[in-house]
Amino acid sequence: MSQQLMLVEFPSDENGRIYEPETNTILTASVNNMLVEYLSKEDLFEETSLYEDSSLEDHTTILRLKEDQIGHALDCITAMLTQLLETERVEKIKTLQTETEISNLMSEFQAISCSYQLIKLKRDNFSTSISTIVMLG
Amino acid sequence: MRFAIAIAGASIRENSLDFTRHSVTNQADLGVDYSLQGKAETLIKFCETAAGTSLPLLSETLGDPTKTVEGRVDVKTMDRKLTNVEVNKFIADIKKHPNTELHLLAGGTALTKTAQKNFDSQQTAFRENGKAIEYISNTGIRRLANEYKPEILSALQGLVGSEQNPSDNTEK
Numbered sequence: 001m002s003q004q005l006m007l008v009e010f011p012s013d014e015n016g017r018i019y020e021p022e023t024n025t026i027l028t029a030s031v032n033n034m035l036v037e038y039l040s041k042e043d044l045f046e047e048t049s050l051y052e053d054s055s056l057e058d059h060t061t062i063l064r065l066k067e068d069q070i071g072h073a074l075d076c077i078t079a080m081l082t083q084l085l086e087t088e089r090v091e092k093i094k095t096l097q098t099e100t101e102i103s104n105l106m107s108e109f110q111a112i113s114c115s116y117q118l119i120k121l122k123r124d125n126f127s128t129s130i131s132t133i134v135m136l137g
Numbered sequence: 138m139r140f141a142i143a144i145a146g147a148s149i150r151e152n153s154l155d156f157t158r159h160s161v162t163n164q165a166d167l168g169v170d171y172s173l174q175g176k177a178e179t180l181i182k183f184c185e186t187a188a189g190t191s192l193p194l195l196s197e198t199l200g201d202p203t204k205t206v207e208g209r210v211d212v213k214t215m216d217r218k219l220t221n222v223e224v225n226k227f228i229a230d231i232k233k234h235p236n237t238e239l240h241l242l243a244g245g246t247a248l249t250k251t252a253q254k255n256f257d258s259q260q261t262a263f264r265e266n267g268k269a270i271e272y273i274s275n276t277g278i279r280r281l282a283n284e285y286k287p288e289i290l291s292a293l294q295g296l297v298g299s300e301q302n303p304s305d306n307t308e309k
Binding site: 001004006008021023025028053060061137 | 167168169170211212213214217218219220221222223225226244249250251252254
């Protein structure tokens with residue numbers, strides 16, 4: 001399954017309940033299962049209701065990064081980067097022969113760097129906006 | 138993985154249908170979990186089985202039923218409605234695949250109201266460019282699994298042998 005972390009600004013009511021349809025996707029980052037499992041194991045996600053419109057009747061339940069765990073998420077992704085850099089595959093990067101090997105490694109770095117930048121953007125520019133969330137989709 | 142089993146069953150039955158499951162890393166940012174290749178009529182039948190109804194507009198969009206068509210499947214393994222944000226990502230990925238005529242978004246219990254409205258509107262717009270987009274919900278995936286159950290079970294029996302009561306084994 002292809003998964004993304006998405007920094008999305010939703011409209012919200014006075015109680016912080018978020019709803020469609022006027023959403024603003026600020027940034028998306030494709031992530032792999034390994035990264036999602038790592039962040040999930042660290043208990044960084046929580047369920048939240050996304051209402052289908054401003055009537056706040058029908059809703060779906062999405063997974064979002066916990067607002068108070070943004071810093072921890074960045075630490076986890078940094079740890080993943082460190083782990084990846086210590087692997088034999090990276091050690092042998094100069095001798096990689098196939099395009100598939102190179103492409104897979106590039107994708108792993110991409111998942112790590114893009115998700116890091118996305119979460120960092122949330123921390124740096126949207127920390128006070130509770131309706132701008134990092135959701136997993 | 139449910140979708141993988143269903144598409145494998147369909148491939149066994151339909152000789153003209155082939156699929157590729159991409160690795161977890163190499164196509165993630167392109168929105169491709171599976172690539173399909175087959176005759177248009179085969180892919181239409183596959184989609185109609187999932188939908189539980191005929192899809193005349195899909196047939197019209199893909200045109201000649203005997204031509205070979207490339208398909209892309211973006212699977213969302215979720216037991217909830219898919220949001221408009223996710224539909225927008227799926228739509229945005231279409232332009233990354235200029236040679237793909239059929240784009241399938243699979244998974245989730247349904248689309249939210251906004252997502253459904255957006256999907257319908259995009260479906261109409263892309264149809265004019267000869268691109269077909271379809272949504273297959275979890276219910277649709279179950280329909281596919283039921284339809285191709287004989288092929289799936291048959292393939293498994295071929296691998297592990299049919300179940301046998303231990304008392305039946307008289308070989309010494």
